[in-house]
Amino acid sequence: MAKEKVEVFYHEHSVSREDREKLNGHKGCVLWFTGLSASGKSTIGNLVDKKLYELGVRSVLLDGDNTRHGLNLNSSPQILKTEHDEAFADRFGLGFSAQDREENIRRIGCVAKLFSEAGIVAMTAFISPYQVDRDRARILVREGDFIEVFVDAPLEVCESRDPKGLYRRVRAGEIKHFTGIDDPYEAPKRPELVLDAGSDKTAEELAQEVVEYLRAVGKIS
């Protein structure tokens, strides 16, 4: 009977995380970059991604580009309305209210977990200003698998960079509740790694520090 044939195999042949890591030749983990807007999270994350690639390490970078923009996991209500009804879009679409940002980070944490369990180095580059939200992402994964990376650049430095012109718009009163200005940023209490992104170090050097950290803790060789 087909019934028995199917059931015989049920959950017997699952590939373990350790199997996948052995195939890849490195461990999976979550590299959680946090810091002010324009501190350099995405820039450094992209450089780490490149360096890991050159080392033959599988990685992924989750940021606003592939999760907030367009039709993606954390799209806005406006975007969701192009495919779903209004009540649906208003409930599940995410803006920038406190509740919406909490859900944005929650979903990202869950996705990062899935990637890490697939044996991949999952990097996330979001301001993620609240310790409680980062801690919720941390407890999703195994001890030692969550690497909180504080991209530490002073507000003045971030504001002087202002690559997207956001600080300028905040100062002009066009944006409210902006982290570091009129919304708080809670610096990590016990980050695994602090990158001095306000110093003279290049983004390349800071990315290299991340790679060295991964090597030191045995995630990559």
Next chain:
Amino acid sequence: MAKEKVEVFYHEHSVSREDREKLNGHKGCVLWFTGLSASGKSTIGNLVDKKLYELGVRSVLLDGDNTRHGLNLNSSPQILKTEHDEAFADRFGLGFSAQDREENIRRIGCVAKLFSEAGIVAMTAFISPYQVDRDRARILVREGDFIEVFVDAPLEVCESRDPKGLYRRVRAGEIKHFTGIDDPYEAPKRPELVLDAGSDKTAEELAQEVVEYLRAVGKIS
């Protein structure tokens, strides 16, 4: 200045999807299994996962175990309440209403897209009864990257298997809106692959058909 140093590298060094696929030696794609409860989606998906692993192909299987249960992407309101406030949990937690199921599939489609873009074979094993929901997941990815796999087993066969005792509970009136009984299942209109899961073929044989398909369309070699 640190400002310039950081900006110089901004988005210049991104690793492309093609780079990742070259590293992996295979393409990324989405294998979307759809079918009635107990048709064999997860069982076959797990076997495909195993076979791909043995071929050195990176894959991931998204199913209820790693997305619905526990603290995960599509947790219930009850579970979310252990970490978040009630209003948050009620808004974002997912049950089995039509709207909640639509969002369940939407989030899964977005996650599968992220995996496929990382050069991984992303498999999803959800009933996903509505064509419109599957089509929405399809349009997220590149043409040819969405492989809809209809796990085709007659209701009678599924009900006779009933590994989780769900059909029994439905017939006892304990579960309402169950796909195939008092909720519709829309068979795929133009699936890339149909698996005859009500026949005498074993789950192993059906999984092999999926692997052969991936080879035939050039996703793996």
